[in-house]
Amino acid sequence: MEILKELSKEGKKGYRLSVLDVPEKRLNQLIPEKFLRKEKPGIPEISEPEVVRHFVNLSILNHHVDKGFYPLGSCTMKYNPKINEEISRLSSFTNLHPLQDDETVQGALQLMYELQEMLGKVTGFNYVSLQPAAGAHGELTGLLIMSAYHKKKGRKKSKILIPDSAHGTNPASATRAGFVSVKIPSNEEGILTPQILKEHLDDDVAGLMITNPNTLGIFEEYIKDISDLLHSKDALLYMDGANMNALMGYFRPGDAGIDILHLNLHKTFSAPHGGGGPGAGGVCVQDKLEEFLPVPRIVKRERFYLDWEYPYSIGKVISFFGNFNVLIKSYVYLKIMGYDGLKEATEQSVINANYLLKKLKDYYDLPYKRRCMHEFVLSGERFKKFGVKTLDIAKRLLDFGFHAPTVYFPLIVSEALMIEPTETESKDTLDRFVEKMIQISKEAETNPELLKEAPKNTPVRRLNEAQAARDLNVRW
Ligand SMILES: *Cc1c(COP(=O)(O)O)cnc(C)c1O
Numbered sequence: 185m186e187i188l189k190e191l192s193k194e195g196k197k198g199y200r201l202s203v204l205d206v207p208e209k210r211l212n213q214l215i216p217e218k219f220l221r222k223e224k225p226g227i228p229e230i231s232e233p234e235v236v237r238h239f240v241n242l243s244i245l246n247h248h249v250d251k252g253f254y255p256l257g258s259c260t261m262k263y264n265p266k267i268n269e270e271i272s273r274l275s276s277f278t279n280l281h282p283l284q285d286d287e288t289v290q291g292a293l294q295l296m297y298e299l300q301e302m303l304g305k306v307t308g309f310n311y312v313s314l315q316p317a318a319g320a321h322g323e324l325t326g327l328l329i330m331s332a333y334h335k336k337k338g339r340k341k342s343k344i345l346i347p348d349s350a351h352g353t354n355p356a357s358a359t360r361a362g363f364v365s366v367k368i369p370s371n372e373e374g375i376l377t378p379q380i381l382k383e384h385l386d387d388d389v390a391g392l393m394i395t396n397p398n399t400l401g402i403f404e405e406y407i408k409d410i411s412d413l414l415h416s417k418d419a420l421l422y423m424d425g426a427n428m429n430a431l432m433g434y435f436r437p438g439d440a441g442i443d444i445l446h447l448n449l450h451k452t453f454s455a456p457h458g459g460g461g462p463g464a465g466g467v468c469v470q471d472k473l474e475e476f477l478p479v480p481r482i483v484k485r486e487r488f489y490l491d492w493e494y495p496y497s498i499g500k501v502i503s504f505f506g507n508f509n510v511l512i513k514s515y516v517y518l519k520i521m522g523y524d525g526l527k528e529a530t531e532q533s534v535i536n537a538n539y540l541l542k543k544l545k546d547y548y549d550l551p552y553k554r555r556c557m558h559e560f561v562l563s564g565e566r567f568k569k570f571g572v573k574t575l576d577i578a579k580r581l582l583d584f585g586f587h588a589p590t591v592y593f594p595l596i597v598s599e600a601l602m603i604e605p606t607e608t609e610s611k612d613t614l615d616r617f618v619e620k621m622i623q624i625s626k627e628a629e630t631n632p633e634l635l636k637e638a639p640k641n642t643p644v645r646r647l648n649e650a651q652a653a654r655d656l657n658v659r660w
Pocket residue numbers: 258259318319320321351353395424426427448463465
């Protein structure tokens with residue numbers, strides 16, 4: 185595709201000025217000569233329809249959720265209602281300055297306060313912080329709270345246990361928070377059992393981080409026993425709640441003995457993300473951990489205040505208030521859905537995933553054979569003998585206008601294909617995806633070369649991904 189500069193032609197204009205009704209003056213009569221440039225600026229000259237087409241065409245070079253199905257496991261690429269955007273762009277929000285006196289931003293504080301309350305109600309916690317800017321940032325915040333809890337009790341515990349079915353950010357966050365992360369196995373069904381935990385639980389364990397549903401898309405059904413066991417050693421249970429879109433309305437982590445939970449507002453609560461876009465990773469805690477939450481906290485008396493007076497707080501984890509614009513979107517989503525709507529979304533996401541699982545399980549390997557929650561993991565192991573890798577399958581899907589599933593994750597499944605349809609996709613879309621997935625499984629056996637050359641219909645063909653990471657060149 186041509187860039188704007190290449191489309192430029194001298195004399196073309198994308199604007200029309202009204203007739204001059206003041207005396208005309210030359211530029212050097214207004215601005216001293218020495219400040220004027222000698223050459224024309226390299227601004228493209230181009231008509232309005234051409235500019236519009238240029239940007240519309242650019243916007244569809246990449247795949248995105250407004251363009252097509254995006255079953256990227258773990259990432260919850262659900263449709264983002266456009267009303268979220270409308271409301272988050274109201275000038276009464278966008279013209280606020282974060283340093284304004286709290287008396288003058290009562291509406292913004294109220295929105296955050298009410299969002300905390302709604303999230304607390306969905307998850308079963310009384311205390312929520314909206315500061316963290318992403319899921320992993322929520323993990324770090326939660327672990328710093330865990331650390332502060334043990335410190336206040338006058339002890340140092342160094343280990344965080346993490347099952348092998350947890351999300352990859354978990355061990356990274358534990359290390360970043362100053363703990364040693366210890367990987368423990370899940371059982372043959374893909375979940376953590378109290379027996380396995382017992383083998384690894386000692387007085388040096390500060391807590392356990394569990395992803396639930398885990399990265400295999402399976403619900404951790406021993407969660408209450410696991411919590412009791414940990415509490416018997418005064419260790420804490422952290423739940424990675426990025427997958428709450430499989431649980432809303434059905435399971436409240438706060439009721440099941442979980443001490444700390446983070447949410448991915450940009451996944452579960454429908455703010456657009458990906459491409460490094462902004463997120464929000466709210467953290468929910470049990471009452472016993474409330475005093476450690478980040479400051480300032482929003483409190484409600486006769487009006488809303490920012491309260492810094494928490495001597496045991498871990499402090500601030502972000503400048504100002506976090507990604508306020510993302511918070512508005514989640515607020516709107518929650519208001520529109522209501523609790524019954526959230527419950528329905530959960531049902532739909534689980535039904536959609538199980539529908540795909542059932543339709544595809546005979547054409548791909550299914551390492552953990554049980555019903556899934558909102559996502560599931562297949563394996564492309566059986567195609568290896570034809571020289572076809574999971575990566576080839578993923579690339580071939582792009583030819584049909586689908587984004588590929590997550591590949592090679594979780595690590596406990598070889599040649600993994602992790603599929604999350606989300607609740608917002610229709611049966612027609614799922615059926616089209618199934619049809620192409622089955623076609624690809626057949627092509628893998630009969631025409632492996634075709635897959636290895638895919639994609640053919642995309643703006644760029646197969647990229648050398650390692651080179652892009654090591655030798656980045658963004659010049660044109
Ligand atoms: C996406 C995800 C994370 C990380 O969230 P970010 O917002 O990308 O930092 C953590 N855990 C799970 C289970 C996730 O799906």
